[in-house]
Amino acid sequence: MNMTENVLIRKLEGYAQLSDDDKRVIRELCGENVGKVAAHRDIIRDGATPDHIHLILEGWAARYKLLPDGARQITAFLIPGDFCDLHVTVLAEMDHGIVALAPCKVAYLDAKVLDEITSKHSTLTKALWWMTLVDEAVLRQWVVNGRRRAIPALAHLLCELHQRMKSIGLVDDRVFELPLTQEELADATGMSSVHMNRTIQSLRERGLIEFRMKKLRIPDVQALAKTGGFDDSYLHLRTTHRPSEEQHLQLEA
Amino acid sequence: MNMTENVLIRKLEGYAQLSDDDKRVIRELCGENVGKVAAHRDIIRDGATPDHIHLILEGWAARYKLLPDGARQITAFLIPGDFCDLHVTVLAEMDHGIVALAPCKVAYLDAKVLDEITSKHSTLTKALWWMTLVDEAVLRQWVVNGRRRAIPALAHLLCELHQRMKSIGLVDDRVFELPLTQEELADATGMSSVHMNRTIQSLRERGLIEFRMKKLRIPDVQALAKTGGFDDSYLHLRTTHRPSEEQHLQLEA
DNA sequence: CGATTTCCTTCACCTTGGTTAGGCCCCGAG
């Protein structure tokens, strides 16, 4: 994967064959207006009516809702290439907030330009639609994950994040940046942070993960997938199980 | 609400002002190829690659996933006006199954016609997009709901279903058809059926619901919403809090 | 009409994970 290329392009190419013109449009769109958001700062607040579309270029963020009792439920982790609010032109206001979990570089896209894209670039439009459908599939999986026991639930979540990071080229030899605290992981899986700690310990003891210094290493992805009941087909990645790459890895091992 | 009108039109009008031409297109689309599915039969199987788009015209259905241990997690309830697989042209295969919970009347729409719509009818396209975004918002709420205790979780689910049924004109004086067994409700909230029973009892004892003969009556919607922490803004209904209607209700009370 | 199946209900027991609280370590600020 060409890591100098725009991360959104890298992501979309996991689904569609983009023309040079498509890529040019994306590059222009993403380069115009870029800002930074510090960790723990809201990128978009619940109830806001954003006037731009926000795209994560670097860093990690989370969609979240606050419950009446003050508990925070994270409903999605956003990584580079993910949109925060592709829907601003359709839905009036945000029904949840988005917070940076690690320092984020964010592109602010003009909503009008998106309208143009949907009218002129059909491949791109379909690719964007694919993105929102995958987001929905991930969400469905999170609902299912809520019913799993703590250990498989965490294993499944980590497999999801690994696969998504891999699809944008951010996994290097089974290691990737996971700049989340145990409490944030707890807020995503709906556990208490105490129990998240217990669960992480348990995966560690079984040799399924190594997690230190905001880096996660998964020695045996297959094994973790098995304990999590993880099957990546719901991510609808064209590049998944790419035969050439798989064989390449096997030759190395 | 004109109850003789096509249910999809009724639903979309909760969001957009449709032209007569838009409506004509929908009516034609929905009338061409209609079938029936008996309760407990799959409408679409997990992993299938449907060649039509399925739209529920009557009855209830559910999206579901099976866990490795055989447990079933319902991830959405589908009621009249809901699409099963609007995305067939984008995503290759289903990542979950859809089963009829009550006898369903289903329209089979030609996927190609949808492509035409997206190229010619912009209002309609936006309205369809709105639908998928609301589905996603509902899903997000289900993730949140998974962290609630049993009683508020059930209260929230029932409020959602009430509001959605109301938005397509299927609530009559706080009563609507809810053709679900306690086990199906349990599969949706991730409880055991035993505990779902306990929870229903509890809501009954508090006078918050009456549920017999597949009919649910919510004597005081506000009260149920309060115990469920329910706020309907995430459903993005233009017709919500319609001032005229609200006042009308208050005059009655 | 009776038979069968499905659904609802209740009970006793037990597991998972929440809660509270406290100690530790590391790092940055003063």
Add this chain to the structure above:
DNA sequence: CTCGGGGCCTAACCAAGGTGAAGGAAATCG
């Protein structure tokens, strides 16, 4: 260097809800 805060880890206790079993009501079907 010391202080303080955030994140990590552990322990003891407890409650929500799961499990399995079994009786009863109700709908379905022949």
